[in-house]
Structures are given as C-alpha cells and as structure tokens.
Amino acid sequence: MPVNLKRVERLMREAGIQGLYRRRRHHTTVRDPAGQPSTDLVNRRFTADVPDRLWITDITEHPTEEGRVYCAAVMDAYSRLIIGWSIADHMRTELVTDALGMAILRRQPENNQTILHSDHGSQYTSWAFGQRLRAAGLLVSMGTVGDCYDCETVFRRSRWSDPCYDWPGECPGVDLSAASGDVFG
Secondary structure: OOOOEEEEEEHHHHOOOOOOOOOOOOOOOOOOOOOOOOOOOOOOOOOOOOOEEEEEEEEEEEEEOOEEEEEEEEEOOOOOOOOOOEEEEOHHHHHHHHHHHHHHHHHHHOOOOOEEEEEEEOOOOOOHHHHHHHOOEEEEEEEOOOOOHHHHHHEEEOOHOOHHHOOOOOOOOHHHHHHHHHHHH
16 A cells, blocks of 8 residues: 555554654764874775774763763774773873773784874874874774764674663763763673
8 A cells, every 4th residue: 555654654643652863973083183194004904804903983972861872892802892992072092091001901013013093083083092002012093084984884883882881861870970880780
C-alpha cells in the first residue's frame, strides 16, 4: 500500500507519537593555526602485526546533566584495547598528555618503534604533547585534515563503541569526579 508523507504525519499525530531528533554533534577537533602538524605515517592503514607498533588517540565528548565530559583515549591498533585514558571537564592539553602518560606507563614502548596517530587538534600539536612524545621515543603521525575516516572511525569500530562506553545525552546521576570509575572501573 503506497503511503505518502501527509498520511504518515496524520497517523503519527493521531497516535500521539513523534520521530526522534538527533543530537547536534559537537566537533572536538579544533586546529591551532600556529601548530605544526606531523606527516601521516599511517595512510589510513589502522592495523598492526604486533602489539605496540601503532597507537591511535582521539577525544570523545559525552554530555551529562552536570555538563560535558571529555575523554581522551589511546588505543593499541593490534589488540583494539584502550591502553591509556583520561577524563576531564575540559579539552586542554593535559587531557591528552595524561592519557598518553598512562599508555606509556602501562606498555613501555621501545624507542622509535611505536607510531602514535592522532588528528590535527590543538591538543596534539601543542608543545607539551610533542615534548611528551619525544621523551617517550614515540613516532608522530597525524591524519589528513577533515578526514572523517580517520581516528574517530577506528574508535567507533572498536570496543570503545560498546554501550558501556557510550553515555546517553542526559545521564542522570553521573558524577564527574567519579566518571572514570563508572566507565572504566
């Protein structure tokens, strides 16, 4: 039976139902015009034959009743496991350096053997983040500008996209100070 838009609208109105509205996406990548991006060593090949050869990092935003929460994570491309993470109510450089620091402490990568791939966000092109990478002997890689098939897509196809990691738009009772324990505890 053919159905047109007006019939659907009328039937939905009579039944007292309405469609779902998608939340507006907030983009977490804000590029620093003065920042020096690195070359792309990965070229969208997000696989590794052994652990700790390719790490991927990104920031996700989670709205809660108390405000937005930002989570930076570092994922090993071999196992697709989150090996370092940090949660805060801001997107400053220390959010990503803390996540990187956890990954370095947990995995202790060999000097000049591990590539860390990120987007062009100002946190990843900052001086402090670059210093942390050099001190750990990590090779830096950054995806192409405006590439929606880069880090975010890899995270969505991993365990990171499980419902336990995905907070709904209005999370009642989420305490920002305990958010890391709720998500990763």
